[in-house]
Amino acid sequence: MKKLCLLLALLIATVESADAQLDKVTDAVGKFFGRGGKEKTIVVIPSDAVIKVNGSYYGEGTAVVKIKKKDFISLECSAPGYETLTTRVYGNDDRKTIEIxxxxxxxxxxxxxSSVANSFFSVKVSKSLYSDDKKTGQRNAEKAWKMAHSVLLQYFDEIMTSDMASGFIQTPWLYKNYIESGKTLRCRVTIKESNIGGDLTFQIKLSSEIAPIQGRSREESFYETDRIIKEFDSLISEFQSRLGEK
Known part of the structure; x- marks a missing residue:
């Protein structure tokens, strides 16, 4: 009889332990997905903003979540043209509707x-800007080079490297700080001379990189971006119109 009672007690304890573990798992799952507990409505402006709760997609513009009183959820809201917001919402927050x-x-x-930022694009130089000596085979591209320099000096104060013999031009980086966004953008232009099909062609690249303002003094903080300084928006078309064939 004693053995039977002991066995029964162990069985009950095992069941209770399993139930407790199941409760813990259920609580963890509920916490992960923001379910269970007090219901709250998240409303985000603009209305097409994507709402993520604990990393999971919850909707656009509006989402309903449940949070236990002692728990919290990680909330992420994002939309094109807006800064992404990451925050926490706690279960003990008395608000039923949270507007963001x-x-x-x-x-x-x-x-x-710019769709061509950080990539070379080709400009076939107008034949009015260079000539080839049929006897010697030498090319005089001085006019084309002067025109390239003229275009660059409208955007940069100086040209860092200019080597006509090797067919290479490069400007220094031009930096611009965007205080409200906490970012620094830098741009520079590289030109390489080439001959495609015997015609003088300039390979041109507008490099653009971005970094946090506080890290702008460290080279490793910069990374490539398709955003360019607004003043450079017309640079590519100007190269094409002033250097290219009409």
């Missing part, structure tokens, strides 16, 4: 997007 207004991304307003 995203800040407009000033960097997008103050810079331009």
């Amino acid at each position: 207004k995203l800040k407009e991304d000033k960097l997008l307003q103050q810079t331009a997007q």
